Amino acid sequence: MESIFFLVVAAVAVISSILVVTCKNPINSALSLVMTFFCLATFYVMLDAPFMAATQVIVYAGAIMVLIIFVIMLLNVKAESGKRGSHAVFAGSVLGLFALFQTVWFLSKGSMTGATGTMDKAQIISVGHVELIGKALFTDFLLPFEITSVLLLAAIVGAVILAKKKI
Amino acid sequence: MDTLILGLPVAYYIAMVAKVLVAFVFVLLTVAYATYAERKIIGHMQVRLGPMRTGWHGLLQPIADGVKLFFKEEIVPTQASKFAFLIAPLVALIPAFISFAVIPFGAPVTIAGYTVPLQIAAFYDQAGQQVFDINVGVLYILAMASLGVYGVVLAGWASNSKYSLLGGLRSAAQMISYELAAGLAIIAVFMLSESLSLHKIVADQANGAWYVFKQPLAFVIFFICSLAEINRTPFDLPEAETELVSGFITEYSSMKYAMFFMAEYANMITVCAVTTTLFLGGWHGPAFLPGWFWFVAKVYFLIFCCMWIRATYPRYRYDQLMRLGWKVFLPLTLLNVVATGVWVMVFNK
Numbered sequence: 001m002e003s004i005f006f007l008v009v010a011a012v013a014v015i016s017s018i019l020v021v022t023c024k025n026p027i028n029s030a031l032s033l034v035m036t037f038f039c040l041a042t043f044y045v046m047l048d049a050p051f052m053a054a055t056q057v058i059v060y061a062g063a064i065m066v067l068i069i070f071v072i073m074l075l076n077v078k079a080e081s082g083k084r085g086s087h088a089v090f091a092g093s094v095l096g097l098f099a100l101f102q103t104v105w106f107l108s109k110g111s112m113t114g115a116t117g118t119m120d121k122a123q124i125i126s127v128g129h130v131e132l133i134g135k136a137l138f139t140d141f142l143l144p145f146e147i148t149s150v151l152l153l154a155a156i157v158g159a160v161i162l163a164k165k166k167i
Numbered sequence: 168m169d170t171l172i173l174g175l176p177v178a179y180y181i182a183m184v185a186k187v188l189v190a191f192v193f194v195l196l197t198v199a200y201a202t203y204a205e206r207k208i209i210g211h212m213q214v215r216l217g218p219m220r221t222g223w224h225g226l227l228q229p230i231a232d233g234v235k236l237f238f239k240e241e242i243v244p245t246q247a248s249k250f251a252f253l254i255a256p257l258v259a260l261i262p263a264f265i266s267f268a269v270i271p272f273g274a275p276v277t278i279a280g281y282t283v284p285l286q287i288a289a290f291y292d293q294a295g296q297q298v299f300d301i302n303v304g305v306l307y308i309l310a311m312a313s314l315g316v317y318g319v320v321l322a323g324w325a326s327n328s329k330y331s332l333l334g335g336l337r338s339a340a341q342m343i344s345y346e347l348a349a350g351l352a353i354i355a356v357f358m359l360s361e362s363l364s365l366h367k368i369v370a371d372q373a374n375g376a377w378y379v380f381k382q383p384l385a386f387v388i389f390f391i392c393s394l395a396e397i398n399r400t401p402f403d404l405p406e407a408e409t410e411l412v413s414g415f416i417t418e419y420s421s422m423k424y425a426m427f428f429m430a431e432y433a434n435m436i437t438v439c440a441v442t443t444t445l446f447l448g449g450w451h452g453p454a455f456l457p458g459w460f461w462f463v464a465k466v467y468f469l470i471f472c473c474m475w476i477r478a479t480y481p482r483y484r485y486d487q488l489m490r491l492g493w494k495v496f497l498p499l500t501l502l503n504v505v506a507t508g509v510w511v512m513v514f515n516k
Contacts, residue, residue: 062313
């Protein structure tokens with residue numbers, strides 16, 4: 001049952017991510033990307049990580065993609081003209097094929113180490129996913145967390161200074 | 168003794184389907200009669216009668232409206248972006264309804280030996296002792312609320328009309344701004360309940376005081392920001408009819424128009440249900456009446472307040488709206504979070 005559900009969601013994810021690059025209309029591309037993010041969120045739920053799923057939807061689908069759609073609407077980007085077969089497409093497909101080859105190679109030749117992390121499903125259910133992430137974030141990873149916040153603050157201040165002529 | 172499907176008894180599935188059906192039908196009916204109640208209440212507040220002709224005191228008005236909208240001609244503007252134009256009403260409507268999956272709407276009931284919690288996305292273990300629900304329930308609601316923006320933005324863009332586009336853009340900016348303040352306002356609630364699960368938040372309020380008494384500022388800010396997020400008066404700028412015709416729904420007709428209308432009312436019910444759960448003790452109340460009755464009564468009271476506000480206040484101007492959101496509510500919520508943190512540190516530990 002779970003594997004059938006996984007296959008359905010995976011198929012939707014793959015199809016919508018293909019649509020992201022093939023759609024001519026930029027808004028439809030953006031919508032396909034939202035759909036892909038939604039499928040990823042579903043995978044997080046299936047992996048017993050509901051907090052990751054919720055943040056995935058809130059941050060990517062709810063905030064970042066809305067901003068991207070906003071920009072597309074304001075710039076009034078028209079549908080792309082039917083130009084095909086450029087050098088970029090060629091270079092991209094070569095790189096993609098190389099990555100695919102590499103993945104298949106590692107999967108078929110490599111062996112599983114069998115190493116597991118400290119978290120398991122029982123622990124996540126008993127303690128709670130949010131609690132575990134919060135604890136790790138504010139104890140072991142406090143410094144990276146603070147640095148990220150300062151970086152974001154700098155980005156906000158920078159955006160305001162760039163956008164405003166007179167402050 | 169029981170037949171198991173995927174490790175769970177059949178009764179579990181029956182209870183799940185029954186809960187979904189009951190909640191969905193109830194919300195749909197409330198949406199239909201909220202339109203009637205709004206016209207009637209505002210009518211009486213403005214010393215007129217409201218709908219009177221269809222049925223006794225206009226009671227059949229929502230059905231007549233529905234039939235009228237259903238049989239109206241479907242118009243798609245020739246220059247519209249077809250796909251986005253067609254899915255926009257659905258994108259607006261669906262998040263409004265599926266938020267209800269995590270809201271607990273009554274005390275657990277026991278039927279034929281099975282304990283069933285009255286919350287769609289929750290179930291008891293076999294012994295009927297422990298409830299499992301989504302432990303990020305509030306974040307789920309915030310996520311669904313943030314998806315509601317798409318319906319409005321897409322409708323505005325796809326209609327290929329200036330009024331629609333302006334309405335859509337305004338609405339997107341408004342929803343994003345107020346989402347932030349609403350989200351920060353309820354962080355104070357999490358700090359007190361120490362959980363994101365709505366079941367636990369309700370249980371916590373049953374043991375102590377309702378959060379509206381512990382967090383009055385958060386309650387007021389959350390309710391006002393929610394009104395702004397669902398585009399209710401006094402924040403109904405996206406469809407400010409005096410300047411934007413009807414905003415993002417200008418080009419819509421027939422059932423697609425009706426779907427936007429339903430989305431607006433469904434969102435209002437969702438917001439009132441969430442406010443009830445987070446601040447007004449959920450389904451708890453004096454024990455002589457069942458839990459679901461108290462839940463419905465509190466939600467209906469808040470819906471009445473929304474209509475009351477609509478009848479009372481004029482619309483905000485766009486710059487006033489943005490100033491209120493970013494310069495008043497956002498700093499206040501941050502202050503509230505800090506104050507709650509200090510309170511918890513000093514008195515609880």
